Every structure is written in structure tokens, then in C-alpha cells.
Amino acid sequence: MDSYDFILIGAGHNSLVCAAYLLKAGYKVLLLEKNSIPGGAATTEPLLPDVVSGFKFNPCAIDHLFIHLGPVVRELELEKYGLEYLFCDPVVFCPHPDGKYFLGHRSVEKTCAEIARYSPRDAEKYAEFNDFWQRVIGMLTPMFNAPPKSVVDMAGNYDIAKLKDMFSLMGSADKTLDFIRSMFTSPMDIIDEYFDSEFLKAPLARLAAELSTPPSQKNMAVGSIMMCLRHNPGMARPKGGTGALTEALVCCVKDLGGEIRTDQQVKSVLVDNGRAEGVQLTSGQEYRAKVGVVSSLDAQRLFLHLVDPSDVDAADPKLRDRVARRITNHNEAILKIDCALSEAPRFVNHNHRDEYLIGSVLIADSVAQVELAHTDPNIGRIPLEDPSMYAAVPSMRDPSLAPEGQHTLWIEYFVPYQIAGAEGTGLKGTGWTEELKNQVADRVLDKLAEYAPNVKSSVLARRIESPPELEERIGVLKGNYYHLDMTFDQMMFFRPLPELANYKTPIENLYLTGAGTHPGGSISGLPGRNAARVILQSQRPITQAISDAGDTIKSAAQSLFRVTE
Numbered sequence: 044m045d046s047y048d049f050i051l052i053g054a055g056h057n058s059l060v061c062a063a064y065l066l067k068a069g070y071k072v073l074l075l076e077k078n079s080i081p082g083g084a085a086t087t088e089p090l091l092p093d094v095v096s097g098f099k100f101n102p103c104a105i106d107h108l109f110i111h112l113g114p115v116v117r118e119l120e121l122e123k124y125g126l127e128y129l130f131c132d133p134v135v136f137c138p139h140p141d142g143k144y145f146l147g148h149r150s151v152e153k154t155c156a157e158i159a160r161y162s163p164r165d166a167e168k169y170a171e172f173n174d175f176w177q178r179v180i181g182m183l184t185p186m187f188n189a190p191p192k193s194v195v196d197m198a199g200n201y202d203i204a205k206l207k208d209m210f211s212l213m214g215s216a217d218k219t220l221d222f223i224r225s226m227f228t229s230p231m232d233i234i235d236e237y238f239d240s241e242f243l244k245a246p247l248a249r250l251a252a253e254l255s256t257p258p259s260q261k262n263m264a265v266g267s268i269m270m271c272l273r274h275n276p277g278m279a280r281p282k283g284g285t286g287a288l289t290e291a292l293v294c295c296v297k298d299l300g301g302e303i304r305t306d307q308q309v310k311s312v313l314v315d316n317g318r319a320e321g322v323q324l325t326s327g328q329e330y331r332a333k334v335g336v337v338s339s340l341d342a343q344r345l346f347l348h349l350v351d352p353s354d355v356d357a358a359d360p361k362l363r364d365r366v367a368r369r370i371t372n373h374n375e376a377i378l379k380i381d382c383a384l385s386e387a388p389r390f391v392n393h394n395h396r397d398e399y400l401i402g403s404v405l406i407a408d409s410v411a412q413v414e415l416a417h418t419d420p421n422i423g424r425i426p427l428e429d430p431s432m433y434a435a436v437p438s439m440r441d442p443s444l445a446p447e448g449q450h451t452l453w454i455e456y457f458v459p460y461q462i463a464g465a466e467g468t469g470l471k472g473t474g475w476t477e478e479l480k481n482q483v484a485d486r487v488l489d490k491l492a493e494y495a496p497n498v499k500s501s502v503l504a505r506r507i508e509s510p511p512e513l514e515e516r517i518g519v520l521k522g523n524y525y526h527l528d529m530t531f532d533q534m535m536f537f538r539p540l541p542e543l544a545n546y547k548t549p550i551e552n553l554y555l556t557g558a559g560t561h562p563g564g565s566i567s568g569l570p571g572r573n574a575a576r577v578i579l580q581s582q583r584p585i586t587q588a589i590s591d592a593g594d595t596i597k598s599a600a601q602s603l604f605r606v607t608e
């Protein structure tokens with residue numbers, strides 16, 4: 044039987060990041076991945092090789108924002124392993140039915156100039172809106188980059204600029220209360236407070252709702268950062284597709300001596316006397332971990348499916364019930380459409396320019412339409428009457444993804460996981476069938492064609508993935524694209540539950556990482572990095588504390604140096 048220091052379950056990007064830090068600390072590490080390629084929701088694949096050749100698609104993530112808020116790329120030297128980020132500019136295009144359009148550039152000034160063509164007042168307010176949320180981003184970044192319960196780690200991440208951001212938001216008692224009040228509001232409240240024009244409000248609502256809640260969701264005003272992150276630090280895509288990030292991480296892990304085994308589905312975690320000792324695969328094979336087992340599968344999958352109930356109960360008799368019932372996993376999921384196109388979509392009624400297709404392309408006609416795009420799926424309805432969507436033409440920014448002159452189209456469309464009234468039918472009893480997913484995709488493409496009429500005739504081939512198919516492929520329960528809901532009650536030290544929030548579990552040497560842990564879903568690598576920090580601290584309390592203190596002093600000195608420069 045093979046033996047390692049650490050075994051990581053799953054080889055998504057967070058697991059690979061976590062493994063790299065453990066390897067750097069000198070441990071022997073094995074990652075076990077159920078699929079034939081690593082990456083999970085961060086891959087680039089041919090998808091339709093029998094139908095078209097020369098096209099590369101991103102079946103899941105495309106736009107990378109949060110990874111630029113942390114040091115993972117630099118610390119793991121991923122550029123040395125082939126990673127090259129291509130920043131997008133413009134960052135967002137959203138055509139409006141009345142002929143107006145929102146074109147967001149990386150530059151705030153250029154974005155304001157675009158808005159001013161239709162509304163000088165909203166342009167002025169946009170600069171204010173961005174300024175506020177940039178300061179929030181500055182304040183939150185140190186928290187994203189530290190384990191949520193490690194106050195010392197968090198404090199060490201605040202340099203002078205970030206402290207300034209924090210104090211500018213919370214200068215006096217009333218200012219602090221007003222800031223907290225803002226955070227209790229919804230994206231819709233905030234957007235209405237600042238702006239008048241629907242052509243601007245609808246795309247901002249759509250982006251805010253990318254945190255997976257409707258624009259009216261109270262306590263989720265923070266979703267407003269989804270547009271502001273596109274200005275700073277910016278939105279980028281790895282050259283060659285999202286899978287190029289995974290490839291660089293794989294090279295890094297292998298270079299550091301790590302092992303990745305694919306087509307190895309973990310069936311259970313082996314626990315002996317309250318201690319995680321290894322894993323067993325569906326094939327029956329066992330692997331032993333001398334120091335720890337790290338799950339990049341969320342707490343629900345880990346404690347309800349992979350650990351024997353008697354072992355969970357022995358560690359914490361309430362845990363199974365809390366994991367099953369207190370963690371929320373809503374019904375909203377993604378129908379993913381990937382197309383090979385003979386030519387790029389042309390927004391003929393909006394003075395088409397190819398630069399519209401560089402960043403995210405949103406179909407968001409009104410805030411009300413975006414609201415329904417989220418609320419309908421939650422009650423089991425497909426919002427087919429007037430589809431809103433998030434699309435991209437990745438080959439416009441990165442021509443290596445398609446044959447010359449041809450393009451790829453990426454569409455994310457929110458649908459229910461369980462269709463109301465169709466219980467017990469279709470795939471996994473969700474109501475989803477081949478016929479239905481094709482009908483829905485037809486409707487979505489019809490809607491896109493209202494703006495870009497050439498899109499339908501240019502589809503050479505397409506691949507549609509329904510929520511239960513996504514669940515089957517990468518294992519995410521109910522097709523939840525962030526593993527668990529990203530609502531306020533499940534973020535930071537609440538993610539996934541307070542007692543599991545610092546990557547440790549009540550079972551000794553069993554750790555959690557991945558999108559189901561702080562700071563949550565998306566391409567960031569931060570759950571992986573933070574988890575590694577906690578694991579190393581618990582294995583080597585003194586040496587790790589000295590090294591962390593060194594890092595903290597170094598970063599404080601660097602920030603002071605920058606300020607005095």
C-alpha cells in the first residue's frame with residue numbers, strides 16, 4: 044500500500060494550490076482526481092472533437108478576477124510554468140433594447156465617458172460608486188487572504204493603503220454605522236441609490252447577481268464589487284483558456300515532487316480512533332496519509348457521503364444534521380452552452396465593433412429581467428420568457444482557441460436544478476432531458492440573436508450541459524457552481540459552518556479546502572492557500588509561526604517602503 048504525508052481529494056485548482064504549498068513545506072503529497080484530467084471547474088477541453096476540430100472550450104470558468112487579489116500566481120511562480128494572463132479591455136458589453144449600450148472599460152474614466160453619452164449624471168455617480176467599492180475591496184482583500192478565524196494572519200495582511208481604505212469607510216461612529224447599513228442592503232438598493240438609467244443598472248445588477256443571488260437579495264450589496272473588480276485589479280483569462288491555469292499548477296506540483304493520479308474516485312475517508320488515516324477508492328484501493336487528508340469537496344459531500352456516519356457522530360454527534368440542514372444549497376444552477384462559430388457575433392443594431400466581444404457580454408435588458416433570472420430557478424421554473432445571460436467570445440481576446448477567422452461562444456444561463464412538477468423524471472429525477480436542454484438552448488440563442496442576428500446561422504456545433512450533467516461530471520451537489528451558496532450567512536467565518544470555518548474538522552487530521560470554504564467559489568486559489576497555512580500551522584506550530592511572522596514583517600516593511608517611495 045502506498046503511503047504519503049498528505050492525500051488531497053480532488054484535483055481542482057484549489058486542491059492543486061493547497062498541494063503546492065504543502066510540497067513547498069517538504070511534505071510528500073498525493074492528489075486523487077475522479078476525472079481523467081485535473082482541474083474540476085477550471086479546464087479547457089476540445090469538447091466537440093468528433094464534430095469540429097481546432098476549437099478549445101472552457102466548460103466552466105472563463106473570467107478570472109479574484110485570483111488577482113492574492114499572491115498565488117507570484118508565490119507559486121506560475122508564469123515560470125507557462126501561465127500567461129491576458130487582461131480584457133473593454134471588460135463588459137451590454138446592449139440595451141432601445142439602442143443604447145453599456146461598454147465598461149478597464150479605465151474608470153473611459154467607462155464614465157461611455158455612460159456620459161447617455162447620462163452625464165449617472166457618469167458622475169459611477170465614479171463615486173466605483174470609488175466606494177474600491178475601498179471596500181481594499182478592506183476585504185486582507186480578509187480573503189487569511190484563514191477567517193486567524194485574526195493575527197488577517198491583521199498582518201493590512202498594509203498602509205488597506206488601512207486607509209478601512210478608515211475612510213469607518214471614520215466616525217455614524218460613518219461606520221452607515222457603512223454597515225450599506226452592507227445590509229441589496230445590490231438593487233445600492234444601484235437604485237446611485238443611478239437612474241436602466242441601460243446601466245441592468246448590467247450592474249446582472250454582475251452583482253453573479254454571486255448567485257437575485258439583485259433584490261438583502262445583505263448582498265457586496266455583489267457590486269463584481270463590476271468594480273473589473274477596473275481594479277482587472278479581469279483576465281489565461282492564454283490558452285482557463286485550463287492553462289490548471290496546467291501551470293500541475294507542472295508546479297509535479298516539479299515540487301507531488302503526485303497526481305487521475306481516474307481515481309475516492310469512495311471513503313478511512314478514520315481510525317477519531318483520526319483520518321487515508322482514503323479508499325471506488326476500485327477498493329486504499330492510500331494511507333501519515334499526516335492528513337484534505338478534502339476539496341465541500342462539507343456536505345465529505346460528511347454525508349465520504350465519512351462513515353459512526354465516525355462523524357463519534358467526533359460530533361450534531362454535525363451530520365447541521366451539515367445536511369443548516370448549510371444551504373439553492374436550486375439555481377447553470378445550463379452551460381458552448382458553441383463553435385464560423386464567425387464572430389455582430390451587434391448590428393449597436394454600432395458593432397469587435398472590441399465589444401473582448402470581455403463579458405451580458406444580455407440584461409432590465410433589473411426586473413435579471414431578478415427573474417434568479418428567482419424563477421429557485422422555485423423550479425426555467426426563465427424562458429425573456430432570457431438574461433452571461434456570454435463571452437473567448438477566441439476574440441485569445442485567437443489560439445479557434446481556427447483562424449472562427450470563434451468560440453461561451454454562455455452561462457441560470458436554470459433550476461430540480462424542475463418543479465418534473466420530479467422523478469429525466470436525469471437524476473430532476474426533469475432535465477436531452478430534448479429539454481436543447482429546447483432551452485434554442486430559446487437562449489434566439490434571444491442572443493435579437494441582438495446579434497448572425498449568431499444562429501454561424502453555429503457550426505454546440506455542446507449543452509444541464510445541471511445534473513455538471514453534477515455528474517465534477518461532483519458538485521445540485522450543480523452548485525460555487526459548491527455551496529455564497530450568501531452572507533455562508534461567507535467568511537460562517538463558511539460552511541462556524542465549527543468548520545477554519546479548514547479544520549472535528550476529525551483529527553481531516554481538513555477542508557475548495558470553493559466550499561472561505562473565501563468561497565470562483566477562480567482565486569485562496570481557499571487552497573489559506574487551508575495550507577492552517578494545516579502547516581497545526582503541524583508545525585512554532586516554525587510556521589516564525590515563518591508567518593517573517594512574512595508579515597516583510598509585507599509590512601514592503602508596504603511602508605512603497606508608501607515612502
Ligand SMILES: Cc1cc2nc3c(=O)[nH]c(=O)nc-3n(C[C@H](O)[C@H](O)[C@H](O)COP(=O)(O)OP(=O)(O)OC[C@H]3O[C@@H](n4cnc5c(N)ncnc54)[C@H](O)[C@@H]3O)c2cc1C
Nearest residue numbers: 053055056057077083084104105106309518558564565566
Ligand atoms: C459553469 C461554471 C462557470 C463558472 N464560471 C466562473 C468564472 O467565469 N469565473 C470564476 O471565477 N468562477 C467561475 N465558476 C466557479 C469556479 O469555476 C469554481 O468555484 C472553482 O473552479 C472551484 O474550484 P475548486 O478547486 O474549489 O473545486 P472543483 O473545481 O469543483 O474541483 C474539485 C475536484 O474534485 C473532483 N472530485 C469530485 N468528487 C471526487 C471524488 N469522490 N474523488 C476524487 N475526486 C473528486 C472533481 O472532479 C474536481 O476535479 C464557474 C463554475 C461553473 C460550474
